[in-house]
Amino acid sequence: MKNHFALLALLCLASPAFADEVKVAVAANFTAPMQKIAADFEKDTGHKAVVSTGATGAFYAQIRNGAPYEVFLSADDETPARLEAEGAAVKGSRFTYAIGKLVLWSAKPGFVDDKGEVLKKGEFNKLSLANPKTAPYGAAGIEVLRKLGVLDGVQAKIVQGENISQAFQFVSTGNAELGFVALSQVWQDGALKSGSAWIVPAGDYTQIRQDAVLLNNGVGKPAADALLKYLKTDKARAVIKSYGYAF
Incomplete structure (x- = not known):
């Protein structure tokens, strides 16, 4: 009211x-x-x-x-x-x-599993995220990688976007197989719009x-x-x- x-x-x-x-x-x-x-x-x-x-x-x-x-x-x-x-x-x-909610997303159906194990397997060439120094979602992505113990192993595969929109573009255009983006970019009306994703548990990042x-x-x-x-x-x-x- x-x-x-x-x-x-x-x-x-x-x-x-x-x-x-x-x-x-x-x-x-x-x-x-x-x-x-x-x-x-x-x-x-x-x-x-x-x-x-x-x-x-x-x-x-x-x-x-x-x-x-x-x-x-x-x-x-x-x-x-x-x-x-x-x-x-x-x-x-x-x-x-x-x-906001963080999600690991790929434009490819079935590429990202619902637990994020794809990060531990490392069978990808590029991982996109926004610049962690200027974009909170990028900083959150680094937190998740560190918590999973894979940051050092994937560091050389990370490609940074100036902001979360550019990080999303890298994945949507295929320049990166997967990336950390905002859920709002791939989600609407209760469903994933395309591709495959792991919605990162809220406790895994600030x-x-x-x-x-x-x-x-x-x-x-x-x-x-x-x-x-x-x-x-x-x-x-x-x-x-x-x-x-x-x-």
Whole structure:
């Protein structure tokens, strides 16, 4: 009921007189759900979300160097907290919009078993993951390899993407037989879209809490406030959940 009233309040601002746009920096793993949410957001409120996607670490550097983003949807909770502490984001505006899940995926059906034993067998040439220095999902992949005791053995086979989207592209195009990607990239409406996968147990890596935060450029911007509220509505959360995220 609370979310229902929140959505009604947003709808009241949907007239052209209140229409605004918000510049949003979005972690690459959240690209697909954000595209859907942005379309719904514009339809329901009249506001437009201008979305840029990329690696969380890269966005941090851009924001600190004056990039004009007004809202940041990070792939972790540490970066938004850091921006708050450094005075680049509004204190108290931060919240977790999704909890991400890591998956080992191959575009080839049957290539990845449901326990990840393929990593121990090592019968592959390339393993893709996002740069662990800038992308939380890449860091999570390294954690899993280390926990399984195979990091040293596969180190020479690792190919790094600048972000999780590029890591996914390496696998989807066949440049790597398998890779660690976000579940949201290969999962929709409760099912794997293609290929084969091992959904990594949550206890095998540090929980990926993805936080949103209002940046200083968004202060006083109706669309920025509206988007942050919209992410908490039942409608937006249903989209987020359909891509395999938790809360």
